[in-house]
Amino acid sequence: MNLILLGAPGAGKGTQAEKISGKLGIPQISTGNMLREAVKNGTPMGLRAKEAMDSGALVSDEIVIGILKDRIAQDDAQDGFILDGFPRTVAQAEALEQMGITIDKVLEVHVPDDRICARMSGRRVCEACGASYHIDFKPTKTEGVCDACGGKTVQRADDTPETVLSRLAVYHEKTAPLKDFYGTRGKLVTVEGQQEIDETTKLVFEALGIDE
Ligand code: AP5
Ligand code: MG
Numbered sequence: 297m298n299l300i301l302l303g304a305p306g307a308g309k310g311t312q313a314e315k316i317s318g319k320l321g322i323p324q325i326s327t328g329n330m331l332r333e334a335v336k337n338g339t340p341m342g343l344r345a346k347e348a349m350d351s352g353a354l355v356s357d358e359i360v361i362g363i364l365k366d367r368i369a370q371d372d373a374q375d376g377f378i379l380d381g382f383p384r385t386v387a388q389a390e391a392l393e394q395m396g397i398t399i400d401k402v403l404e405v406h407v408p409d410d411r412i413c414a415r416m417s418g419r420r421v422c423e424a425c426g427a428s429y430h431i432d433f434k435p436t437k438t439e440g441v442c443d444a445c446g447g448k449t450v451q452r453a454d455d456t457p458e459t460v461l462s463r464l465a466v467y468h469e470k471t472a473p474l475k476d477f478y479g480t481r482g483k484l485v486t487v488e489g490q491q492e493i494d495e496t497t498k499l500v501f502e503a504l505g506i507d508e
Contacts (some may be wrong), residue, residue: 352462
C-alpha cells in the first residue's frame, strides 16, 4: 500500500504514520525528518534547507523531490510506504505522478488551527533519534529522556508560536489545494484528528480498512 498522510503542521501525521508503519510493516517516509537530519549533519543540502525550515517556509520543490526520489528507490520501500509531509505542493504531487508512482490513498488528518497552536507548545523530540513526544499526551517515561534511545528530548526549533503561525499560513496556501488534487482523483479520505492519539488511530485504521 502506498499512502500519503496530509494535514496541517502538528495534526499528527508523524504520530499516525508511525502506528500505520508498525501495523503494516512498511516504512514511514518523513521529508521533515530527513531534512532535519541533513541540517544536523551540516550537509550542503541541510545548509540550503535550514533557513526555510527555521522560518516556517517550505524548502524548494527541487531539493525535496530529489530526496524523496532517492528514498523511495531504496529496498525497504518496494512493497509500500507512508509519505509523511510529502507532497506539500501541487508541483510535488505532479512530480510523484511523473515518477509513475501509484498512490492508493491520501489520508487527511484534520485538526482546526486553534487546536494546533496549543498542541505544538507541548511537543518534544529526541535530539539523537528524532522520536516525537508530547508533555501531556505522549510523555516520556523519564522527563527529558527519550524512551527509544536515551537521548535528550528538546523543543523543535520551528515550534515557537510565531513560526507555527507561519507554518499554518503556508499549509493553507500551498498544501491544502492538494485536497482537491487528490479529491478529484478519488483518493482522499479525511479523519478528525482532535481526539486522543489512540482514538485517532482507530479512525485512521478504519478509514484505511486495516483491522486493529
Ligand atoms: P515536517 O517535519 O513535515 O513538519 P510539519 O508538516 O509542520 O508537521 P509536524 O511534524 O510539525 O506535525 P505532524 O503532523 O507530524 O504532528 P506530530 O505527529 O508530530 O516539516 C518541517 C519543515 O520541513 C517544513 O516546515 C518545511 O520547511 C520542511 N519540509 C518538510 N517536508 C517538505 C516538503 N515536502 N516540501 C517542502 N518543505 C518541506 O504531532 C504533533 C504533536 O502533537 C506531538 O507532540 C504529538 O505527540 C502530539 N499529538 C499528535 N496527535 C495527537 C492527538 N491526537 N492528541 C494530542 N496530541 C497529539
Ligand atoms: Mg511530523
